[in-house]
């Protein structure tokens with residue numbers, strides 16, 4: 346995988362012909378990963394960069410967080426936001442609450458109640474409800490007990506016929522419908538009447554669920570994995586951390602297209 350900063354000029358040559366449309370993950374991409382989800386605050390300097398980028402390009406944040414949560418963390422009016430891993434989308438012009446997922450809200454509510462019953466007593470577990478997803482965080486659970494937490498969530502998912510996804514020290518329950526960050530990206534392009542051949546879709550993300558978005562990028566798209574971790578990824582480029590993402594944005598802002 347190539348470094349997106351070292352190869353900036355090669356990427357920018359493509360952007361001259363087809364201007365970028367930016368799709369950005371939140372945790373681990375715009376903010377560093379921290380122990381508690383509440384503490385992942387967007388730095389003012391990063392917000393300033395996003396504001397300047399949004400003056401020139403379309404910018405969407407596609408997050409696993411709840412739509413309201415991610416919107417309030419970023420707080421830039423003209424951005425497009427997708428929450429619950431893309432199930433819940435809003436911009437000044439468009440709105441999507443994935444219709445096929447709505448029918449699973451009662452199952453998610455029941456699962457949330459059961460998770461609290463089963464896991465509230467477990468030290469370190471944090472249950473985070475999003476509109477279309479429930480995250481069970483085990484980052485602060487002792488290492489030797491993390492597998493048991495995952496097993497318990499998996500068993501509940503089977504029982505409630507919900508889908509399981511994994512992320513950084515988190516296991517999540519979602520509606521079992523074929524929808525993810527990749528579907529959300531493609532839906533957004535169509536809903537906003539963006540011709541994929543006329544632009545360069547650029548996606549930056551750090552986690553397993555971001556792979557769904559990397560996979561749907563066209564051949565001329567730019568997928569950038571954030572992080573230094575090993576493991577398979579279909580992204581073509583890499584940036585080490587949100588600090589490197591900030592530098593990459595600065596290069597983009599310094600360029601004229």
Ligand SMILES: O=P(O)(O)OC[C@H]1O[C@H](O[C@H]2O[C@H](CO)[C@@H](O)[C@H](O)[C@H]2O)[C@H](O)[C@@H](O)[C@@H]1O
Pocket residue numbers: 370371372373374377378379380381382383385407408409410411473480482484512513514515552554
């Ligand atoms: O798609 P994202 O915007 O990257 O959201 C993915 C999940 O991010 C959050 O959890 C992760 O970040 C936390 C803060 O750094 C960290 O404490 C946790 O261990 C990570 O899993 C968020 O809380 C989840 O709801 C998102 O699904």
